[in-house]
Amino acid sequence: MKEFITDIVKYLKLSDASVREGLNHELYVNLAGYEFRNTMELLSKEFSLIAVFCVQNFNGHDGFTLFYAFEQKGRYEVVVFQRPLSSFQATSVADLFPSASWYEREINDGFGIEFTDAFDKRRLFLHEVYPPDFHPLLKAFRNHPIETRKDIMPEQEYRFNEFAGEGVYQIPVGPVHAGIIEPGHFRFSVIGETIFNLEIRMFYKHRGVEKLAEGKTPLECVPVAESISGDETAANATAFCVAVEKISGIDVPPRAWQLRTVFLELERIYSHLGDMAGMITDVAYPVGASNFYILREEILRQNSAITGSRFLKNIVAIGGLKHDVAIGALVGLLKYLKTFPASLKDALDLAYRSPWVIDRLETTGIIEKRLIDPLHITGPAARASGVDTDTRIDHPYGIYSHLPLQKHVLEKGDVMCRFAVKAAEIMDSVQIINDLLIEGIKQGEVFASTRVRDGYALGVVESPRGQTMHWVYIKNGLIDRYKVRTASYCNWRAIEHAIQGNIVPDFPLINKSLNLSYAGTDL
Amino acid sequence: MNSFMLYSILNTAFVLLVSPLFISLIKKTKAYTQGRRGPSLFQTYYLIVKLMKKEVIYSSNSSIIMRITPYLNITFMLAASLFVPLLFIPASSPGIGNIFLFLYLLVAAKFFMALAGLDAGSTFGGMGSSREMTLSAVIEPVVIIVFATLAFVFRTMNMHEMFTQSLGTSILVNPPVLLISLSLFIILIVETSRIPVDNPETHLELTMVHEAMILELSGSNLALMELSHAIKQTLLMGLLINILMPWGLAREPGLVNIGVAAAMFIMKGVILAIIVGLFESSVAKMRLFRLPALFMQAFFLAFVTILFELLNRL
Numbered sequence: 001m002k003e004f005i006t007d008i009v010k011y012l013k014l015s016d017a018s019v020r021e022g023l024n025h026e027l028y029v030n031l032a033g034y035e036f037r038n039t040m041e042l043l044s045k046e047f048s049l050i051a052v053f054c055v056q057n058f059n060g061h062d063g064f065t066l067f068y069a070f071e072q073k074g075r076y077e078v079v080v081f082q083r084p085l086s087s088f089q090a091t092s093v094a095d096l097f098p099s100a101s102w103y104e105r106e107i108n109d110g111f112g113i114e115f116t117d118a119f120d121k122r123r124l125f126l127h128e129v130y131p132p133d134f135h136p137l138l139k140a141f142r143n144h145p146i147e148t149r150k151d152i153m154p155e156q157e158y159r160f161n162e163f164a165g166e167g168v169y170q171i172p173v174g175p176v177h178a179g180i181i182e183p184g185h186f187r188f189s190v191i192g193e194t195i196f197n198l199e200i201r202m203f204y205k206h207r208g209v210e211k212l213a214e215g216k217t218p219l220e221c222v223p224v225a226e227s228i229s230g231d232e233t234a235a236n237a238t239a240f241c242v243a244v245e246k247i248s249g250i251d252v253p254p255r256a257w258q259l260r261t262v263f264l265e266l267e268r269i270y271s272h273l274g275d276m277a278g279m280i281t282d283v284a285y286p287v288g289a290s291n292f293y294i295l296r297e298e299i300l301r302q303n304s305a306i307t308g309s310r311f312l313k314n315i316v317a318i319g320g321l322k323h324d325v326a327i328g329a330l331v332g333l334l335k336y337l338k339t340f341p342a343s344l345k346d347a348l349d350l351a352y353r354s355p356w357v358i359d360r361l362e363t364t365g366i367i368e369k370r371l372i373d374p375l376h377i378t379g380p381a382a383r384a385s386g387v388d389t390d391t392r393i394d395h396p397y398g399i400y401s402h403l404p405l406q407k408h409v410l411e412k413g414d415v416m417c418r419f420a421v422k423a424a425e426i427m428d429s430v431q432i433i434n435d436l437l438i439e440g441i442k443q444g445e446v447f448a449s450t451r452v453r454d455g456y457a458l459g460v461v462e463s464p465r466g467q468t469m470h471w472v473y474i475k476n477g478l479i480d481r482y483k484v485r486t487a488s489y490c491n492w493r494a495i496e497h498a499i500q501g502n503i504v505p506d507f508p509l510i511n512k513s514l515n516l517s518y519a520g521t522d523l
Numbered sequence: 524m525n526s527f528m529l530y531s532i533l534n535t536a537f538v539l540l541v542s543p544l545f546i547s548l549i550k551k552t553k554a555y556t557q558g559r560r561g562p563s564l565f566q567t568y569y570l571i572v573k574l575m576k577k578e579v580i581y582s583s584n585s586s587i588i589m590r591i592t593p594y595l596n597i598t599f600m601l602a603a604s605l606f607v608p609l610l611f612i613p614a615s616s617p618g619i620g621n622i623f624l625f626l627y628l629l630v631a632a633k634f635f636m637a638l639a640g641l642d643a644g645s646t647f648g649g650m651g652s653s654r655e656m657t658l659s660a661v662i663e664p665v666v667i668i669v670f671a672t673l674a675f676v677f678r679t680m681n682m683h684e685m686f687t688q689s690l691g692t693s694i695l696v697n698p699p700v701l702l703i704s705l706s707l708f709i710i711l712i713v714e715t716s717r718i719p720v721d722n723p724e725t726h727l728e729l730t731m732v733h734e735a736m737i738l739e740l741s742g743s744n745l746a747l748m749e750l751s752h753a754i755k756q757t758l759l760m761g762l763l764i765n766i767l768m769p770w771g772l773a774r775e776p777g778l779v780n781i782g783v784a785a786a787m788f789i790m791k792g793v794i795l796a797i798i799v800g801l802f803e804s805s806v807a808k809m810r811l812f813r814l815p816a817l818f819m820q821a822f823f824l825a826f827v828t829i830l831f832e833l834l835n836r837l
Contacts, residue, residue, distance in 0.1 A: 171646050178738075179726030193654075193811060282730075284722040284808035290557040356719060356807035504650065505811050508727040 001025070004077055011046070012039055023457040024246035025395065026069075026078045036083060036091055040068075044096040047072050047079070048373050050460075051469050052093075052103035053483040054111050056139050058082075058473070064113060066090060067483075069458070069469065076395060078458055085113065092118035099376040099490065110137035110210075122159065125203040125522070128152045136211050143211055160199050163189045171504065175204045182518030186507075193503040198496045202521050209523040213482035218244045218318055218452050218472070221479055225470070226313050228484060229520035231271050233309075234263040235463030236470070236484070237316035242397055243459035243472040244318050248452045256320035256446040257398040258436055262333075263303075263312050264461075265429035270299040271464035271515075272380075272422040278512040279419055280351055283360040291347035295340070302336055305329045320447035334437045337430055344430075348423055361416040365498040365510030368413060377494045379466020379487045381514055384421045385413035391462035403432055415513040452477060463487055465516065486520035529776060530613035531605060538604045541789060542753035543567035545760065545796040549717075552800025553724075567753065574746035582643040582739055592639035593740065593747035599632035600754040606682050607761040610784045611773035612690075613683065620683040622670045629714070629755060633659065636748070640736030647728045651735025654811065658720070658732065661815045662713050665822045669706045672825040673766070676700065676832050686765040690772055699828040699835070704767045706828075709821040711759040715752070717799065719809040719817065730808070757792070764791045 005019050005027060018030045031039060047070040058065040061084050068081040083090075092115035094101040104115040105124035112135040115121070126134065129148040135141065149156075163170070168191055175183035183204035189197040209228060213221050225240035226233045238260055245252055252260075277292035300310040306329045307315040315322050351357050371377065372387045382389050388407045392400045408424040410417040456473040466487030473481040491514055498510050546567045554561025563569075581589055606625040618624065633655065640652035676699055677685040689700065713720050716733035725731060728738070737748050765772060771787025773780035809817060 171650070173646070173729065177726075178728045280807075282727065284718045284725065285806070286553065286724070287556045287804045288807070290559070294558065354807060356809065359813070360807060360810060503811055505730040507729050 001027075001077060004075055008079065012042055022080070023455060024243065024459065025076055026080055026458045029079060029081045031081050031083045039081070040093045040096055043070060043081075049093075049097040049099055049376055050078065050467070051471075051483070051485040052100055052107070053471065053485075054107045054113065054137075055473060055481045055483075056111065056137075058084075058481075064088075064111060066107070066113075067471070068093070069471075071394070078395065078460060080458065088112055089114050089116055091116065094118055094120070098374045099493070102489070102493075109135065111135055112138065125206045127203065128156055128158060136208060141211075143208070143214075158201065160187045160201075161189075161197065163197060165191075167191045175201075184518050188499075188504065188507070190504060193505070195499050195502055195504060195507070198499045198507075200492050200496055202492065202518065204522065205519070206522045207519075209484065210482050213479045216479050217477060218474060218479060219450055221482065222317060223314075224482075225484075226316075228523065229486060229488070229517040230311055231274070232267065232463045232465065232468070232486070232517065232520060234260070234267045234312040234316060235461050235468055236486070238264060238397075239459040239461040239463075239468050239470040240472065241316055241318050241459070242461065243457045243470050244452065244474070246457040246459070247455040247472065247474055248318075250319050250448050250451070252320050252398075252448055253445045254399070255324075255442045255444045256448075258441045259321060259325055259446065260316060261399055261403075262433050262436060263307065263315065265432050266299060266303055266306075267312055268429045268464045269426050270296050270303070272426050273299065275512065275515040276351075276419060276422055278515060279361070279415065279509060280357065282509045282512045283357055285351070285354060285357050288347075288351045288354060288357060291343070291350060295343055295347060298336065298340075302333050305332055317447065317450075318452070319450045320445070322447075324446045330437055330441065334434070337434055337437075340430055341427065344423075344426060351419075358416070360506075360509065361419055362414060363412075364415045364506050365502060365513060366413045367494050367498045369411075371494070371497050375493050375497070376490045377466075378490050379462070379464070380418055380421045380425065381466065381491055381494055383408055384410050384417035386411040389467075391460055391467045395460045397459070397461060403435075405432075415509060418513045465514075465520075466491065484523055486517065486523075488516040488518075488520040491516050492521060526776060527613050527616050530608070530611065533610055533776075533781065534608060535601055535604055537609055537785060537788075538601075538754055538757055539750070541609075541792065542750065542757040543571060544789075545757060545792055546753045548793060548796040549800040549803070550724075552797050553804050556801065556804040567749070571746045571750055574741075574749065575743050577742040579742035579744055582645070584644045585642050585739070588635070588638050588642040589739070590744075592635045592642075593744040593751075595635045596632045596751040597747045597754075599628045599635075600751045600758070603628040603632075603758055604754060607758045607765065608683060608686060608772065609757075609761050609765075609788050610781050611776050612687055613776075615681065615683055620681040622674060622680050622682050622685075623667075625682060626666055626670055629758075630659070630663065632751065632755070636736050639740070643739040645739055647731065647735045647738050650729075651732055651738070654732045655736060658713070658814060662710070662818050665706075665818045665825070666710055666714075668822055669703065669710060669825040672703055672706075672828050672832075675829060676703065682762070686769055686772060687774070689766050690769045690774065699831045700766060702824050702828045702831070704763060706821040706824040707759070707763045707766065709817065709824075711756070711763060711799070712802070713818065713821075714759055715756045718803045719806045720814060722808055760792055760795050761788070764788065764795060 009016060009019060020028050022028050050069040050071055053067050055065050064085040066083040066085060070079045090113050092104055094104055101120050102124060104118055107113050109124050109126040131149060134146060168189060171188040171190060173186040175185045185201040187199040188195050209224060213224050222237060225236045228236045273292050273296035277289045277296060280289035303312050304310045306325050367381060367385045369386045372382045372385055386409060388409045390407045393405050393407060408421050410421055454474050459470040461468050468487055469485045471483040495511060495514060499507060547562060547564045551561040551564060603625055605619050637652040637655050640648035673685060674680045677688050679685060716723060721732040740748055768791055771784050773784045
């Protein structure tokens with residue numbers, strides 16, 4: 001940590017006083033008084049942007065403070081730059097960090113802060129129906145239903161990028177789809193069947209999670225974190241609890257962390273199995289897919305036997321776990337996992353043996369390596385494109401620093417690679433759970449305490465889809481600001497790039513190979 | 524003439540009766556291969572009855588095409604059904620049985636379906652029609668070659684005469700028929716929009732071909748389209764069955780003859796439907812632009828059949 005501080009101070013020519021240590025292996029750098037653009041330009045050479053968020057009335061500063069969270073390859077610590085604002089205007093960094101564009105539009109919607117030189121100033125999560133002066137994240141706004149606009153003039157409508165030319169036409173798809181899936185709008189620009197541009201519009205079911213959390217006690221907020229995305233319950237709950245525990249100085253008992261790790265890995269297993277089943281279904285090979293569906297269902301039943309919830313709800317708590325897990329259920333899981341690798345191998349063999357399937361998966365939907373960092377694409381999608389990133393190893397939490405983890409990195413970045421990376425990760429997760437269960441989960445308490453203190457901290461966790469970040473700010477025992485950034489939020493833009501040059505009927509497959517959560521984006 | 528009336532009534536009624544069964548049976552087979560139980564064998568009958576009772580809704584952009592297409596489709600299919608005797612082979616009557624007329628009755632139905640897909644102006648309908656026409660442009664010459672091969676092998680363009688001949692001989696003495704049957708099987712798969720060409724079970728509107736064209740249809744119109752599709756499948760199955768394994772098909776009408784023929788056809792149809800279901804389960808959908816490779820296999824087999832037949836005759 002000390003060494004990293006020295007390096008940063010030297011690299012950015014800061015004064016020592018502007019850097020301070022956070023509570024969960026993060027550094028906070030106050031940029032008040034520094035040339036903002038220069039610093040960002042320097043950062044863009046060595047660091048990657050994790051998230052940008054805004055806080056009103058942070059630590060006595062009357063007004064807005066922008067937070068820019070960065071990570072650097074090989075560094076455990078996350079660096080968070082603080083930029084206090086004195087007005088409703090800010091400088092855009094989207095030209096340096098393309099991933100910042102969505103964050104800036106989001107802050108513009110939430111707080112009414114204008115990023116003066118941004119290349120894209122369209123609204124993001126507030127659709128046309130919301131009045132122009134509606135900024136729900138302002139402290140002055142009390143959470144209540146508002147009057148939405150009934151008549152929307154053509155000039156008030158959201159403007160998609162327009163393309164023209166001979167044979168060019170646009171295909172609008174969604175937000176209502178033919179299957180039972182979540183809402184999202186996809187605007188394809190195509191020539192014949194070949195897609196040359198895709199624009200994705202989300203936030204059709206924005207629930208105001210961040211506003212909902214404000215004014216709640218951290219204890220009340222755990223179910224909110226669990227509801228962010230149904231199939232990432234354990235990951236989101238853990239990220240939130242880690243942040244609160246670090247703020248409050250709670251030491252989570254080892255048994256609780258071991259069990260949390262079991263849940264997190266079970267979640268990864270069933271999510272990946274669902275993704276793989278989906279990929280095989282989307283190439284219309286239901287026989288191959290059914291094996292993965294069966295395995296996923298068996299894991300869900302194990303979840304239910306261990307925690308009482310198929311989707312691991314209501315078990316992770318601030319300070320440990322809500323309740324202990326019965327030894328019989330763990331023995332049952334261990335017994336089941338003995339037969340699991342062979343079943344998975346059979347399922348994989350069936351898929352890999354079909355040249356029809358291989359032909360569909362290979363060279364489809366390539367995500368280029370050069371896009372991973374600028375767009376902050378994360379999780380299996382990044383690893384399948386040749387980038388060795390994994391939050392469990394890069395920013396370990398809980399007991400992950402003691403586990404023999406490895407990153408599965410493949411180079412090509414197509415659907416096949418994402419399929420293979422997920423398969424390999426399932427086997428790893430099984431191994432992790434197996435090792436934990438065989439070595440014996442430590443006896444003892446699963447719960448320390450829920451005495452909550454004021455403060456702020458970051459919780460970063462690797463969910464099945466990739467890096468998930470929660471930032472919690474507690475004031476007077478209540479949540480004052482809760483910022484969540486899931487892996488789905490980052491990876492939607494990966495699809496926009498992966499699809500280029502592919503044909504329309506391959507879109508569902510490419511979409512499924514990332515299988516992003518709409519709910520996890522529409523916070 | 525009386526005997527032809529009898530044929531028309533019996534054959535049409537039989538086709539209408541058994542077609543939904545084969546659709547359900549394929550679904551059931553596929554479900555079993557996936558470890559599921561699948562729908563009841565009567566599900567397609569229920570579906571058609573249900574749709575018949577439902578309200579018909581037209582898009583405000585749609586024209587007369589949308590309204591007449593379902594009726595045209597079922598008419599074309601029922602007319603085509605006269606060409607494929609499933610119970611007994613009638614005395615020849617002019618025009619009925621010409622194999623190319625049969626092909627173009629099917630194509631005419633497809634043409635109107637593609638128009639209906641475009642008619643409502645929805646994105647997916649247009650996409651489905653465009654894909655269907657693209658594929659048709661490739662599959663149609665192949666079908667012509669395959670049918671021409673049949674005509675060449677049997678030395679007649681009348682399907683009824685072909686079936687009479689195949690009834691008289693065994694495939695063992697006429698091996699080219701085996702080869703051409705493979706081509707007919709591929710045509711059956713392609714023309715009924717099955718995997719690997721199209722996925723009848725998909726909910727993914729972006730990948731659809733056949734389903735996309737009928738997305739805008741509802742109620743009894745949709746029921747007629749579903750029924751037409753089922754009939755088309757039975758006719759192509761009937762063509763393959765009558766060429767490859769015609770046993771049981773009656774030469775003369777008669778109560779016992781027809782009873783035996785009906786039982787035999789259902790049995791053979793069940794076997795073929797199960798084979799189609801197993802075939803569909805064993806492959807994945809091909810990339811759209813690789814489909815011509817599959818069609819070319821049918822073309823190649825037809826070509827080889829012609830070669831064999833030529834050698835035979837030398």
